[in-house]
Amino acid sequence: MISAKYKQAFTKGLIKENPVLRLVLGTCPTLAVTTAAINGIGMGAAATFVLVCSNVVISLLRKVIPDKVRLPAFIVIIAGFTTIVQMLVKAYLPAIDKALGIYLPLIVVNCIILGRAEAYASKNSVGLSALDGLGMGAGFTGALILMGGIRELLGNGTLFGLPHGAILAHPITIFVMPAGGFFVFGILIWLANQLSDRFEKDAARRDTSKNVCAACPSAAICHQGTAQSEEACAVGGAKGGQHK
Amino acid sequence: MDSPLVITSSPHLHCGMTTRGVMLDVLIALSPAAAASVLLFGWRSAAVIVVCVAACLAAEYLSRIVLKRPQTAGDLSAVVTGVLLAFNLPASIPLWQAVIGGAAAIVVAKQMFGGLGQNFVNPALVGRIVMMASFPDAMNNWITPLQGSAADAVTSATPLAVLSQGGSMNYSMSELLVGIRPGCLGETCALALILGGLYLIARRVISPIIPLVYIGTVFIMTWLLGQNPLVHILSGGLMLGAIFMATDYTTSPINKAGKIVFAVGCGLLTVLIRVFGSLPEGVSFAIVIMNILVPLIERATRPLPFGEKRRLRNEQ
Numbered sequence: 001m002i003s004a005k006y007k008q009a010f011t012k013g014l015i016k017e018n019p020v021l022r023l024v025l026g027t028c029p030t031l032a033v034t035t036a037a038i039n040g041i042g043m044g045a046a047a048t049f050v051l052v053c054s055n056v057v058i059s060l061l062r063k064v065i066p067d068k069v070r071l072p073a074f075i076v077i078i079a080g081f082t083t084i085v086q087m088l089v090k091a092y093l094p095a096i097d098k099a100l101g102i103y104l105p106l107i108v109v110n111c112i113i114l115g116r117a118e119a120y121a122s123k124n125s126v127g128l129s130a131l132d133g134l135g136m137g138a139g140f141t142g143a144l145i146l147m148g149g150i151r152e153l154l155g156n157g158t159l160f161g162l163p164h165g166a167i168l169a170h171p172i173t174i175f176v177m178p179a180g181g182f183f184v185f186g187i188l189i190w191l192a193n194q195l196s197d198r199f200e201k202d203a204a205r206r207d208t209s210k211n212v213c214a215a216c217p218s219a220a221i222c223h224q225g226t227a228q229s230e231e232a233c234a235v236g237g238a239k240g241g242q243h244k
Numbered sequence: 245m246d247s248p249l250v251i252t253s254s255p256h257l258h259c260g261m262t263t264r265g266v267m268l269d270v271l272i273a274l275s276p277a278a279a280a281s282v283l284l285f286g287w288r289s290a291a292v293i294v295v296c297v298a299a300c301l302a303a304e305y306l307s308r309i310v311l312k313r314p315q316t317a318g319d320l321s322a323v324v325t326g327v328l329l330a331f332n333l334p335a336s337i338p339l340w341q342a343v344i345g346g347a348a349a350i351v352v353a354k355q356m357f358g359g360l361g362q363n364f365v366n367p368a369l370v371g372r373i374v375m376m377a378s379f380p381d382a383m384n385n386w387i388t389p390l391q392g393s394a395a396d397a398v399t400s401a402t403p404l405a406v407l408s409q410g411g412s413m414n415y416s417m418s419e420l421l422v423g424i425r426p427g428c429l430g431e432t433c434a435l436a437l438i439l440g441g442l443y444l445i446a447r448r449v450i451s452p453i454i455p456l457v458y459i460g461t462v463f464i465m466t467w468l469l470g471q472n473p474l475v476h477i478l479s480g481g482l483m484l485g486a487i488f489m490a491t492d493y494t495t496s497p498i499n500k501a502g503k504i505v506f507a508v509g510c511g512l513l514t515v516l517i518r519v520f521g522s523l524p525e526g527v528s529f530a531i532v533i534m535n536i537l538v539p540l541i542e543r544a545t546r547p548l549p550f551g552e553k554r555r556l557r558n559e560q
Contacts, residue, residue: 172344174377183352 009128013135016199019112020143021192026112029103030144031181037160040148042096044141046089046104048134050081051113055121055133057081062122074117075108082107112140143188150184151175263360267320269449273440274327274488280423280433284389285335289429295339297326299346307355321360325349328368331430331484332528333375336385336399344378345371365535366489369528376528386426402426403479407471408524420478431481441487450491453503454510458486461511469519482514485527495535502538502545509534509541 019025033039057077065073086104089097097104107113116136121129153159155175157168174180281289304322308315329349333342349371354363376383388398403415403425415425423433444450459477466476490496490510497506510530517526
C-alpha cells in the first residue's frame with residue numbers, strides 16, 4: 001500500500017493532474033517558450049530541478065516555518081534554487097539561456113512551483129514531496145516538449161533544430177506566433193481532459209469494490225444503493241443510488 | 245390528407261424564411277462579383293472559389309461528425325463562408341493554402357464554438373487572417389487583372405499599397421469602380437458588390453444601416469485626414485467587407501443604435517489601420533475587432549421596455 005502511495009505521488013503529475021494541461025498553471029512560460037521543442041526541454045529541466053529541490057527543502061522545514069510568513073519563506077527558498085539554475089545554465093548552456101531569456105529567472109514566480117509548495121510539500125513527507133516534484137516536473141516538461149514540437153514542426157518546418165524547411169517545405173507560420181500557441185494549448189488541454197476522463201472511467205470499472213457513493217453529498221440520506229427514489233440521489237440520472 | 249382539420253402547435257403563421265433561404269439569397273448576391281472575378285483574373289479565380297467552397301463544406305461535414313452533432317452541411321452557410329473566403333484571397337494563392345484557410349474558418353472559428361449562430365467572429369475573416377499570418381508572401385502576390393490565364397502572370401501592387409508607400413495613384417475612378425486593379429479576387433469589382441448589396445437590401449436579408457454607416461465613416465474620416473475619400477471607399481476590401489461580412493447576423497448587433505455604433509467603429513478602425521498602421525489594408529482586422537466588441541455594444545444599447553423609466557447608473 002505504501003508503494004502504491006509513492007507511485008501515485010509521482011504518476012498523478014503526468015496526465016491526471018498535469019500542471020500545464022489539467023491544472024492550467026505556469027501558462028505564461030508555457031506559451032512563451034514553446035516556439036521550439038528544444039526550449040521545452042531546457043525550460044522543463046530547469047523548472048523540474050527547482051521544483052524537486054524546493055519541494056524537498058520546504059517539506060523538511062514544514063514544521064519550522066510559521067504559517068503567517070509561509071509564502072515569503074517559500075519564495076526565498078525557490079528564489080535560491082532558481083538563482084543556482086540560472087548561474088549553471090548561463091555558464092554551461094549559453095544558447096538555452098539566450099532562448100529562454102527572461103523566463104528562466106521568472107521560474108521564481110512560476111505558479112506550479114509555489115502551487116506545489118503550498119498544496120503538497122508543506123503538508124507531506126520529504127520522500128513524497130520529492131516524488132511529487134519529480135512527477136509534476138516530468139508532466140510540465142512533457143507538455144512543453146509536446147507543444148514545442150507541434151509548434152516547431154508546423155510553424156517552422158523543423159524539429160529539434162534541423163535545418164529550416166527540412167521536414168515541411170511550406171510551414172504554416174501562425175503556429176509559432178502567439179495565436180497559434182493558444183490554439184495548440186487549447187487542443188492539448190482538450191486531449192488531456194479526454195485521456196484523464198478515460199483513465200478515471202477505466203479505474204472505476206476495474207475497482208468495483210470502491211464505493212462510488214462515498215463522495216456523494218447525499219450519501220447519508222441515500223443509504224448507498226438501497227434508496228427507493230431517484231430524487232434522493234444528488235448526482236441524478238443514476239438509479240437506486242449507485243452511480244456509474 | 246384524410247381530414248380537413250389539421251392540428252399543430254404554434255406558431256401557425258411564419259414568413260417562410262429559412263437559414264437555407266437566407267444563405268441562398270447571399271449566394272445569389274455574391275454571384276455578380278464571382279462572375280466579375282473570373283472575367284478579371286481568369287479561370288484561376290474560379291478554381292480558388294471552388295476549392296474554398298469544397299474545403300469549407302468538407303470541414304463542416306467532418307467536424308459535425310467528429311463532434312457528434314446533427315449534420316448542418318446542407319444549410320449552405322459553409323458555402324457562403326467558402327465563397328467569402330475565396331473573395332478575400334489573391335487569385336494566385338496556392339490551392340492547398342486555400343484549403344487550410346477554409347478548414348481554419350470552419351473548424352476553429354465556427355464549429356469549435358458551436359456552429360452556425362455561435363461563432364463570435366466572422367469565420368471567413370478568421371480564415372483570411374490565419375492565412376495572412378501564415379503565408380505572407382503568397383497573400384501579397386497580386387496579379388494584374390485582364391491578362392487572360394497566362395501562367396507567368398504579371399504582378400503589381402494594389403492601389404492601397406501604392407498609397408501607403410506614398411506613391412501616386414495610376415487608376416482612374418471608372419477603373420476602380422469596375423474593378424480593373426490588382427487585389428483580392430472578389431473585392432475589386434465595386435459595381436458587382438453594390439449590385440449584390442442592393443439585392444440583399446431589397447430582399448430584406450440585410451439592413452442598409454451597417455454598409456452605409458461603415459462606408460460613410462470611411463469616406464468622412466479619409467476626407468478629414470486629407471486623403472482622396474473616393475479612392476479609399478473603392479479600394480481594398482471595404483465594399484466586400486461592409487456589405488457581406490460586417491452584416492453577418494451572428495457577429496453584428498441586433499438593434500439600430502448598436503448597428504450604428506458597430507459600423508462607425510469598423511469605419512474608424514479601418515481608416516486608422518490604412519492611414520496610420522503598417523498594413524495597407526485594415527478591413528478584415530477592423531471587422532474582427534468590432535465582432536469581438538459586439539456583446540459590449542449590445543449591452544450598452546439594450547432597448548428600454550415600454551413604460552420603464554431609465555434607471556440611474558448607480559441603481560443598477
